[in-house]
Amino acid sequence: MSQIEEQRLITKIASLYYEEGLKQSEISAQLDLSQSFISRALRRALQEGVVKISVMRLQGLHLELETQLQRRYGVRQVIVVEATEPGNDESIKQAIGSAAAHYLETSLSPQDHIGISSWSSTIRAMVGHLHAQPGKQAAQEVVQLLGGVGHKGAFEATLLTQRLATLLNCPAFLLPSQSIEQSVQSKQRIMQMEEVKEVLQRFDSITLAIVGIGDLEPSQLLRNSGNYYTEDMLRLLAERGAVGDICLRYFDAQGKPVLEEDEEFVVSVALPKLRSIHRVLGLAGGLNKVQAIRGALKGGYLDILITDLDTAQALNH
Numbered sequence: 001m002s003q004i005e006e007q008r009l010i011t012k013i014a015s016l017y018y019e020e021g022l023k024q025s026e027i028s029a030q031l032d033l034s035q036s037f038i039s040r041a042l043r044r045a046l047q048e049g050v051v052k053i054s055v056m057r058l059q060g061l062h063l064e065l066e067t068q069l070q071r072r073y074g075v076r077q078v079i080v081v082e083a084t085e086p087g088n089d090e091s092i093k094q095a096i097g098s099a100a101a102h103y104l105e106t107s108l109s110p111q112d113h114i115g116i117s118s119w120s121s122t123i124r125a126m127v128g129h130l131h132a133q134p135g136k137q138a139a140q141e142v143v144q145l146l147g148g149v150g151h152k153g154a155f156e157a158t159l160l161t162q163r164l165a166t167l168l169n170c171p172a173f174l175l176p177s178q179s180i181e182q183s184v185q186s187k188q189r190i191m192q193m194e195e196v197k198e199v200l201q202r203f204d205s206i207t208l209a210i211v212g213i214g215d216l217e218p219s220q221l222l223r224n225s226g227n228y229y230t231e232d233m234l235r236l237l238a239e240r241g242a243v244g245d246i247c248l249r250y251f252d253a254q255g256k257p258v259l260e261e262d263e264e265f266v267v268s269v270a271l272p273k274l275r276s277i278h279r280v281l282g283l284a285g286g287l288n289k290v291q292a293i294r295g296a297l298k299g300g301y302l303d304i305l306i307t308d309l310d311t312a313q314a315l316n317h
Helices: 003-020 025-032 035-047 063-073 089-107 121-129 154-165 182-189 196-205 218-224 231-239 271-277 286-300 309-315
Strands: 077-081 113-116 141-144 209-212 244-246 249-251 280-282 303-308
Touching: 003 025, 003 035, 025 035, 063 077, 063 309, 077 089, 077 196, 077 309, 089 121, 089 280, 089 303, 113 154, 113 196, 121 154, 121 280, 141 196, 182 196, 182 271, 244 286, 286 303, 286 309, 303 309
Parallel strands: 077 303, 113 141, 113 209, 209 280, 280 303
Antiparallel strands: 244 249
């Protein structure tokens, strides 16, 4: 076959595939060529510039920044959203929550076992944006990763966990303890209770953990619940270099836990355990969270991060 005939055939195949929308099998039948020949011709069309593909970048998408952050921190996926009111905390949470709901609806498998940090207003925003899945069980279960009993804890944490399970048509397993017990000994006693042990054992089956990322100062949601450390403990955490937490497990700027397990009063999933979960989805935004998010990324606790544009840009510097 002469070079001009070869180019003519490659161009014809490319035209049928890209312009007329025929499948490779249809082109194969039409031109009496093997499907492997069609496949090779389409690859050559791209390599030799016969076909040039461009992706239209709509306003509000930040794919380059997402890719840069993925490479910088070694995470599977970063999703950057724009808040309708940049700098407004509630607007940021709603934008992240909406993107997280879409991520969940498009990536969730009926075989997934979901763990959820029940003290996160951003996760609460995600649940508020989720659509019900009528007629099908969208996951195996939803497991509470952080104790929720407190002044208002039983209501807030139970409502969030149960609401997500209801939307996904699956059972919920609630962790019947406070987030922070009064002492290490009290925590150990609580963890031996059968109803608590049953939930803690389910952590081993979790395939997708959805977590918020907190900074050193407790959120208003936690303060209202009574589920937070005393001022003395917060000072100790600060002295040890704590910059943020996941499920009230605090870490420093490099992502290293600042408390040993025998110092922890918290009843929640441990930081090393997060690394063994197949997918950990972190939801957090706002410039006040930059240090905490960076620490979580450096610690290797996240596989997917959804954050806002200003925070993403700060993380990239």
